[in-house]
Amino acid sequence: xxxxxxxxxxxxxxxxxxxxxxxxxxxxxxxxxxxxxxxxxxxxxxxxxxxxxxxxxxxxxxxxxxxxxxxxxxxxxxxxxxxxxxxxxxxxxxxxxxxxxxxxxxxxxxxx
Amino acid sequence: xxxxxxxxxxxxxxxxxxxxxxxxxxxxxxxxxxxxxxxxxxxxxxxxxxxxxxxxxxxxxxxxxxxxxxxxxxxxxxxxxxxxxxxxxxxxxxxxxxxxxxxxxxxxxxxxxx
Numbered sequence: 001x002x003x004x005x006x007x008x009x010x011x012x013x014x015x016x017x018x019x020x021x022x023x024x025x026x027x028x029x030x031x032x033x034x035x036x037x038x039x040x041x042x043x044x045x046x047x048x049x050x051x052x053x054x055x056x057x058x059x060x061x062x063x064x065x066x067x068x069x070x071x072x073x074x075x076x077x078x079x080x081x082x083x084x085x086x087x088x089x090x091x092x093x094x095x096x097x098x099x100x101x102x103x104x105x106x107x108x109x110x111x112x
Numbered sequence: 113x114x115x116x117x118x119x120x121x122x123x124x125x126x127x128x129x130x131x132x133x134x135x136x137x138x139x140x141x142x143x144x145x146x147x148x149x150x151x152x153x154x155x156x157x158x159x160x161x162x163x164x165x166x167x168x169x170x171x172x173x174x175x176x177x178x179x180x181x182x183x184x185x186x187x188x189x190x191x192x193x194x195x196x197x198x199x200x201x202x203x204x205x206x207x208x209x210x211x212x213x214x215x216x217x218x219x220x221x222x223x224x225x226x
Contacts, residue, residue: 042217
């Protein structure tokens with residue numbers, strides 16, 4: 001069963017603009033992760049935020065987490081054509097298994 | 113460091129055939145997993161392993177078998193291929209030091225069942 005649901009499903013912006021993607025989930029989590037997938041490739045980990053954290057930055061990426069609303073957002077600032085990809089959120093419950101549950105993804109297109 | 117390597121990259125099978133998708137990692141990760149990715153469905157967990165000799169079912173295990181005889185390898189077997197198993201299959205690994213670790217993915221195997 002899907003845990004995370006990304007919104008929007010698709011997003012098209014111009015180079016230099018900011019891109020914001022949202023993720024909602026249903027059950028309690030230990031951490032939330034964001035991944036990027038370029039066409040025809042595997043997923044690449046971008047950032048992990050723990051349930052006791054509210055905001056995290058990595059380069060042009062900013063992730064927020066609101067556990068009371070069961071939601072997270074990924075902001076990519078000053079987008080580049082190379083950011084064109086699908087972005088997935090994945091929730092983890094921690095523990096020795098630590099299985100992730102992935103959402104359906106947001107397809108981002110950045111036009112030069 | 114190759115990371116996670118999946119073979120083959122593409123495969124076409126006939127209904128009823130069996131095959132094994134290979135996955136190998138060279139990072140000494142204890143946790144390994146298999147996902148399938150279908151259009152509009154995101155990734156769904158098929159099977160996973162927390163160490164050599166230990167495997168368990170994920171969300172969609174039916175029609176698939178796994179084994180983990182070494183830390184490095186985690187093959188996925190399709191017993192009798194069905195058209196519903198047409199998908200892109202991804203293998204991933206991470207250290208077993210708890211669930212707060214990112215997963216490393218291979219580039220996938222694109223499988224078509226006719």
